[in-house]
Amino acid sequence: MAEAIAALDEYEAWIDLLFTRFKIEVAQDRQPALFRALQNYAGSLEETLASLFLRAQRRQLTQDCWAQIIHLATNHETRFYRNPAVVELVAKCASEFPRxxxxxxxxxxxxxxxxxxxxxxxxxxxxxxxxxxxxxxxCIETAQAGVYRVNDAIPEKLAPRLNDRRLMSFTGWLKNFVTFEQHNILAERPIDFAAPNIILTQNMLIYYRRETRIRILESLSCLLAEGGFLITAAAEEAHWKPQGLDRLHSHAATVFRKTP
Ligand SMILES: C[S@@+](CC[C@H](N)C(=O)[O-])C[C@H]1O[C@@H](n2cnc3c(N)ncnc32)[C@H](O)[C@@H]1O
Incomplete structure (x- = not known):
């Protein structure tokens, strides 16, 4: 019994630490999987969950170690053309800008x-x-490499197939148009990409509580260039009522436009 309570305290301490240091929220239903993954990770470092926590609390973990812990604490499910209607919507909005x-x-x-x-x-x-x-x-390392399992939605001319045709690698010119950056949207550091015309965030806000979602949406709306579009997956915007943005009608997603 005492052991079970100690484990619960230990789990809560990890959740608190992730929130206070990184503002990362881990939903209740994802916590058991996180602790199993953290336990395995601690084992791979010849640590226990408790000893790893102690080092984390004493600020003795390396950046790589934190990167791995944050990776384990977040859900990364994605795929090419996950929502084709949203890709189409982004292309339609993009057609309003010369570049x-x-x-x-x-x-x-x-x-x-x-x-x-x-x-x-x-x-x-x-x-x-x-x-x-x-x-x-x-995740960002994988994205920067630009090498993926072959996917029929991606034409060969844009991502030539490699050796055994199980992998594909995006062409150099397309990679020049698509850049990546490790960045916590809840942190203070600015994103290295000024005045976007379109901001898309899908399947990320759902992992945060309402007030955090609204905080993220407010900061994204500040980044947006005048006349730009802010797009979230349908029903992810937590009934946000922004100032200086109009809500547009769309079946595919929730769309706001910054008034010029
Ligand atoms: C489920 S994936 C969605 C990926 C993609 N947008 C899609 O819809 O297929 C959510 C991603 O949000 C990232 N994420 C969670 N919190 C974040 C934060 N505070 N700042 C930046 N990215 C975050 C996670 O690491 C994860 O890779």
């Missing part, structure tokens, strides 16, 4: 920014810039 600058926040391993890059290329956009950010450093 659209698109920011994808919580881009995981990069499939979302690359899907947009592929779509804009196929629709004949000659010039655009897409920037993907994610709090997870391992």
């Amino acid at each position: 659209p600058r698109i920011l994808s926040v919580g881009c995981s391993t990069g499939e979302e920014p690359y899907s947009i890059g592929v779509e804009l290329s196929l629709q004949g956009f000659a010039n655009f810039q897409i920037h993907g950010t994610d709090v997870s450093a391992p």
Whole structure:
């Protein structure tokens, strides 16, 4: 009994630490999986969960170690053209700008920014810039490498197949149009991508409570260029009533436009 209570205290302490240091919230239903993963990770370092926590509390963990812990604490599910209607919507909004600058926040391993890059290329956009950010450093490393399992939605001319045709690698010119950055949207550091015309955040806000979602949306709206679009997955915006942005009608997603 005493052991079970100690374990619960230990778990709560990890949740508190992740929140106070990084503002990362871990939903109740994801906590058991996180603790199992943390336990395995601690074991791989020849530590226990308790000894790893002690080092974390004493600020003795390296940046790489924290990167791994944050990676374990967040959900990274994604895929190419996960929501084709949203990719199409982004391309439609992009057509309003001569050189659209698109920011994808919580881009995981990069499939979302690359899907947009592929779509804009196929629709004949000659010039655009897409920037993907994610709090997870391992995810951003994968995105920067630009090598994925072959996917039928991605034409070979944009991502030539490698050796055994199980992998594909995005072409150099498309990679120049799609950049990535490790970044915590709840941290103070600015994103290295000024005045985007479109900001897309999908399947990230759902992991946060309402007040945190609204804080994220407020800061994204400040980043947005005048006349720009802020797009979230349907029903993720927690009934946010922004100032200086109009809500547009869309079936595919929730769309706001910053009044010029
Ligand atoms: C479920 S994935 C969604 C990926 C992609 N947007 C999609 O819809 O397929 C959510 C991503 O948000 C990232 N994330 C969570 N909190 C974040 C934060 N505070 N700042 C930046 N990224 C965050 C996670 O690391 C994860 O990769």
